[in-house]
Amino acid sequence: MTDHLEAPDASETAAVATDLRVVVARLRRRMRETGDAGDFTPSQSAVLARLDSGGPATVTSLAKAEGVRPQSMGSTVASLQEAGYITGMPHPTDGRQTLLTLTDRFRGELHAHRAAKEDWLFRTIRSALTPEEQRELATGVALLKRIAAA
Secondary structure (H helix, E strand, O other): OOOOOOOOOHHHHHHHHHHHHHHHHHHHHHHHHOOOOOOOOHHHHHHHHHHHHHOOEOHHHHHHHHOOOHHHHHHHHHHHHHOOOEEEEEOOOOOOOEEEEEOHHHHHHHHHHHHHHHHHHHHHHHHHOOHHHHHHHHHHHHHHHHHHHO
């Protein structure tokens, strides 16, 4: 005998989707309040995150990864360079291109801000949730990773 749980109906799934959207937005706001690295536009944040995780990149590769025109990405990159968050160096094999990277100063700031956010999350999880709820949250995070990768 096998236990089979019935899949939720469409209205239940829609309600979960709505709740998830609202909760993620609220959590993002709380994270911005904690250890905020600056007032960045979503495009700027995406470029900074991509350069931090993926290493040096060209304007063209950043534009392609973000699904925008190179001209738009050039504008985003220029503002980040002017502010001292990223710097450019000649591409080693293509002299027509520039490789962009985070400045050392900003990389340190970015990592410190991330650490502050993770510390807030750690303390909040430990104080607000029971051990069993913490285990449930870990399972939920694994499911959210699957949704994000889909």
